Amino acid sequence: MHKKFNKVLSFRAVCAALAVVIAAFAMGAPLIASAIKDGARSPVVVIDPGHGGADSGVIGVRTGAKESDLNLKVARLLGEYLQSGGFKAVFTRTNDSMHSYPGIKDNKKRADMFYRGDVINSARPAAVISVHMNFYSSAARRGAQVFFDPTDPNSHDFADLTQEILNRDINVELGGREYSALGAEKYILSCSHYPAIIAECGFLSNPLDEAKLVDPAFQARLAYTLFQAVVIFLTSQEHSA
Template sequence: MARVVFVPRRRVRGMLIIALAVLGAFWVRIWYQGVKEEQAIQALSWAVANQVVVVDPGHGGIDAGAMGPGGTPEHRVNLAISKDLAGFLKAGGAKVILTRQDDNVPLGESGDDLVERVRLAGKVGADLFISVHCNAFDSRERGAQLFYDPKSAEGKKLAESIQAEIKRLLANTDRVPLSIDAFVLRTQKIPAVIVEVGFISNPEEEKLLADPHYQRRMAFAIYAGIVNYLAGKGTPAGGKPAG
């Protein structure tokens, strides 16, 4: 028969108080770090003032994009993160245009949504074009990654800046930006990037991408990268210079 050990109630209460204090201190530290990071970005928010930014939530309409193993549709994740990103940019003083506000995708006279997304950027005189997508491949693959047009030096700089902030703030990826031949990138004269916010095909990452809190954190990391790029920093906000 196992021996039963009775712990005095006062001792249990003391242990509980210590545990709660340690846990409280941990969350206060996390909150404080988050506040410092946001303050560092806000100190540079002047860089986005009066900028015209087109935020493009990928897919939508009859094209739902990829579907996660748990049933999360890509087009909704793209839209949620894009709306959060638009909110951060507007708060910084930028003029933001979303290529779609809901599941409907304007097809215009061309009948091609990709053509219309690019055409919208030209029509409003956009300074930047940010297209938000989820990646999908093997269920073991994970991590956010940026893509830019190989002929765009500024697109590469923007991609590197955003990738650095996602890596720093979310610590979810060791991937690096890559050049790619994509219609929404090569048909524009302005800095344009595709942000693959993660692999929706990965069950664990799918859960994160479906979480509104994580979506907002991702949007803030993208915003931080845009701010750093426009401020000419080339380094993570509040961080050490690269190299």
């Protein structure tokens, strides 16, 4: 059954986990993973930079920035944070390309998605984050929004938590609004039974969001926010296990 994150509880979890994050970075040691899984293997997180190669995703209205490039940049930064914190980061792609898949010749996108699904399932991760940038017909829409497979309670929890942190750290300040995480039918969310979310990090259809999304400092801030979400989610799972 889906358990809703209580605001007070999640705030406590944020404080506790942030203390761990700060301590880990201050000491330059992989303390987070050991705090989460004492003596066990490093928790694996699959990072899925959306699109790539012929599939560039959406395009920034002002700069022409390709979503696929921005996704990869944020994904790499997230991977660096995770590795610094003692996690093992597994990427579904590390360059600007699409994967092929045995037996699928007529649909490159489908082949690429199947390949990614295989990466996720063979990594047996503690969590999966697919990084994307959004686009909407109304240029006014701004902010970061999270999606999950509505049939999976763990993914729903992970999505709610991530959305809450994105609202607090990004959306309220920049977009003046909060979002709720939304259920979505997407292959990357349903191809495994591991907790998985899509983080749409902002709107390339909005010039103000776009200016942020192409800025390396903001990309790092986004990545760090997602990193916090992973740490807090896995900590909360550990405590409820």
